[in-house]
Amino acid sequence: MQLRCAVLDDFQGVATTLADWSPLEGRVEVVSFREHFADEDGLAAAVADFDIIVTLRERVPFPASLLRRLPRLRLLVASGMRNSVIDHAAAAEQGVTVCGTGSLSTPPVELTWALVLGLARGLVEESTALRQGGPWQSTVGADLHGRRLGLLGLGKIGSRVAQVGLAFGMDVVAWSRNLTKERADEVGVSLVPSKEDLLASSDVVSIHLALGDRTRGLLGAPELALMKPTALLVNTSRAAVVDQDALLAALHGGRIAGAGIDVFDIEPLPADHPMRTAPRLLATPHLGYVSRANYETYYRHAVEDIEAYLAGEPVRLLG
Structure with a gap:
């Protein structure tokens, strides 16, 4: 049969x-x-x-x-x-x-940088305004050269994201619970002593961690509050690494400049999900591996x- x-x-x-x-x-x-x-x-x-x-x-x-x-x-x-x-x-x-x-491993690396660049240069806002007859230039882009890229996780994907950051002339640092100085040196980045230090000092924070008991909810309201108000957060890893309610509050409150998110607590997102209308958010429908x-x-x-x-x-x- x-x-x-x-x-x-x-x-x-x-x-x-x-x-x-x-x-x-x-x-x-x-x-x-x-x-x-x-x-x-x-x-x-x-x-x-x-x-x-x-x-x-x-x-x-x-x-x-x-x-x-x-x-x-x-x-x-x-x-x-x-x-x-x-x-x-x-x-x-x-x-x-x-x-x-x-x-x-290359597709999620490339999407990570698409989100970083889209946020930093206001590409969605500027493209939408241009196509709809809006104002000619309304944003001032953020520079990446000379700024700090903080990577939560330096595995196969995180290390490739680091290489692109270095090519842009960024100061790249990394942290995870098991990350060693030897591994960071091998990739050519600096190991910071704690996630708190990484969050407080980085201009762009990108998450590249597997989801587990130790990483679930790793970034909540206290951690997001450590980030610079001009900083960007990018998550192409797993939604549950970041407390979703805390992220929404940070975006609505303007406590960070923006977030690029490819992963969500519910997928596909319901039509009325608050992530669909959150400000300062560049969101994609889990395209990392697509x-x-x-x-x-x-x-x-x-x-x-x-x-x-x-x-x-x-x-x-x-x-």
């Missing part, structure tokens, strides 16, 4: 065109869903008769309660090689194999994962 594969959150409708799915022809029927299922009931009903599910990043949780409602599910493919919203123990108990894919080359990698590897599973030799196992 032909198996069925559901591809979730294919917002752009490109999942079946950015990779060659023909090796699965005749064995697997592939169905992509462009709409997002916001609740477990809706998702369970939509994919109850699928044997394979391909999910993007950590957008859709797969807790034990959901997995128990998917009796046909045998293979779950998640983009990337780490996924904290899948209950791996429950998957194993249900006999579900979980596999990952490769991913590129690039042609990255999607080609995701879906090519998804096909390979399915082929390997059907051959009885699964690859890129997660758990």
Whole structure:
């Protein structure tokens, strides 16, 4: 009997065109869903008769309660090689194999700098005014050269963001709980003693931390209050690293000059979510990993994962 594969959150409708799915022809029927299922009931009903599910990043949780409602599910493919919203123990108990894919670190680096530059030079305001017949020049851009870039996290993505900052002539500093001077020296940046020192001294703060118990809520109202009123905050990592209510209060109160945000507590954002109308905010709909080359990698590897599973030799196992 032909198996069925559901591809979730294919917002752009490109999942079946950015990779060659023909090796699965005749064995697997592939169905992509462009709409997002916001609740477990809706998702369970939509994919109850699928044997394979391909999910993007950590957008859709797969807790034990959901997995128990998917009796046909045998293979779950998640983009990337780490996924904290899948209950791996429950998957194993249900006999579900979980596999990952490769991913590129350059797209989120590039988007980080798009947000920094867009904020610093008022690109949205100036472009909108120009197109709508508004005033000719209404903002005065912030300089990056000679200013301090503070990185919370200096891993694969953070270190590449640092390299661009250095190319702009910025003074780049970094902090995380496990960051060593040796690692900072290797990247060519300075290690600061605390997050408080980084926040108080930086002109641009960019977050590049994995979400966990120690990073959830890392920046709340007291931390945001340490930032300069002229400083910019950029988060392309995980929304929960920053207290969302505290960030909204800082933006509305003008306590920071602006924020560039690509990740949110609820995704997709509801139409009435306060982030949609917050001042001093340049927001994008979680585009960090959305690039042609990255999607080609995701879906090519998804096909390979399915082929390997059907051959009885699964690859890129997660758990």
